[in-house]
Amino acid sequence: MKEITLMPQTDFLIAAAKNGDPIALNQLVKLWYKRIYNFGYKYFSDHDQAMEVTQKTFISMNKNLKTLKDEASFKSWLYRIAANYCHEEVRRQKRKWVFPFMKVQSKDDQDFIQNTAATWRESDPDREYAQTELKGLLKKALKILPEEQRMVVIMKEYEGLKIREIAEVMSISENTVKSRLYYALGSLKKQLEQWNINKETIHYEL
Amino acid sequence: MSYKPTNEDLMAYLYGELDESAKAQLDQYFKEHPEARTELTEMEETRVLMSQWEDEEVPVIPGFIQPHENSEWLYWRKYVAIAASILLIITLGWASKFNVSYGEDGFHAGFTALSDGLSMEEVAELLAKERENILAEVDNDLQGLQVGINDNRSFMENSMERFNELPEDQINNLLSEQKQQIVAEMNQLSDKLTDDYREVFRQLVVSFSNNFETQRIQDLRNVEAAFNDLEDAITSKQEVFEEALYSLSVEVDALTPNNNN
Secondary structure, rough: OOOOOOOOOOHHHHHHHHHOOHHHHHHHHHHHHHHHHHHHHHOOOOOHHHHHHHHHHHHHHHHHHOOOOOHHHHHHHHHHHHHHHHHHHHHHHHHHHOOOHHHHHHHHHHHHHHHHHHHEEEEEEEHHHHHHHHHHHHHHHHOOOOOOHHHHHHHHHHHOOHHHHHHHHOOOOOOHHHHHHOOOOOOOHHHHOOOOOOHHHHHHHO | OOOOOOHHHHHHHHOOOOHHHEEEEEEEEHOHHHHHHHHHHHHHHHHHHOOOOOOOOOOOOOOOOOOOOHHHHHHHHHHHHHHHHHHHHHHHHHHHOEEEEEEOOOEEEEEEOOOOOOOOOHHHHHHHHHHHHHHHHHHHHHHHHHHHHHHHHHHHHHHHHHHHHHHHHHHHHHHHHHHHHHHHHHHHHHHHHHHHHHHHHHHHHHHHHHHHHHHHHHHHHHHHHHHHHHHHHHHHHHHHHHHHHHHHHHHHHHHHHHHHH
16 A cells, blocks of 8 residues: 655754744645645545645744644644644534535435435446446545544554554544555445445556 | 453454464364354455545645744734733824823813813802893893883873864764765665675576576476377377277167067
8 A cells, every 4th residue: 555654854844944934834734735635525524624724734833833842743633733633624514514504515425325325226336337437436435434434544554654654634543544444445445335446446447 | 170261361362462372272272162263264354455545635734824923923922912902902092192190070081172061150150140140131121111001191191182182073074084985885785785785686687587588388297298188188088989989889780680680
């Protein structure tokens, strides 16, 4: 699997940005913006929410970079900020449920997920598979996971954090991280099987 | 003692984060338990499937402008703004002569120099002056009225005196003149009234006679019409009677030969 190591120039950039170098700060943002955006996007499956979280994360980074003591832990520190804003965004969305009409999009998403699952079970998988984008299904499979499992999977599978780093970001034990990964992969496997998405169908399509 | 890896061990193995000794132990375990190896392979395949979701491209990466140079100013800016606002308010208040004070008489605020109100004594003095003025005016009016009454009275007394001084025959002449004048006016009025009444009666009689004549002619016509009707009725009855007589005579004639037989 892909393993994203801390970019070699990051240490230098962090040190320079902490000393108030705006160019270094902008470079740091450029280096990490895509990663944080994709982290948010995979968590919410929504561009606007991902952008919201990304922008808040980098504003917070800009504001609090001086308080970062260990530059080596920048990656965990940055993902912790992003994860906190993700949780905040989820809470904000839940509060909106007080007025159901304000949450139309998410409700539609859930209905769509359920409808898609039903369609894939009942009809010809090959034909349906040809019509539906794989990416959309993977997105939905990920969204079905409970929030804490989803976040762990994203950090591990897409962001390449080590189990120790994930534990640090989420303030949980390494064993909890492993346990969540185990159950999350089990659920994903089951879900993809239900939709008849496997190595063969992927290769067929590719 | 048989070794069985935990789910956590499997995950650490899957992601290559297991130390060498534990990894060797698990490798050995998989050789002995191929079903466990299969489970791990399936999870590996799931990871491969999930990795098909590529990264999204970020629309725009914003640049951050670091306001280091002005950070001190940014911090103090709001306080300077508040101080400037207060100074502006004070200056405007001073320029517009706005005054505020609070004393025994209460709270005062205004745009001109403040002055205390009148004291109780000053108010009482003003009221007393006003009262004197009103009384003086009333006195003046009363005196004016008194003078007017006195004038009228003296004029009347003078007139009475002059009237009493006139001789009796002159008074009688005056009275008879007045009397004749009144009688003449009454006569004129009477004549006028008489003429008016005569005309009214005349018109009344004329209209009555006209009406009476018209009515009489109408009545006569009605009588004439009644007579004509009567005549017609008599004529018709007579004809009926004659016909009846004729038919009777015919019947009698018809009966007569039979009787003869």
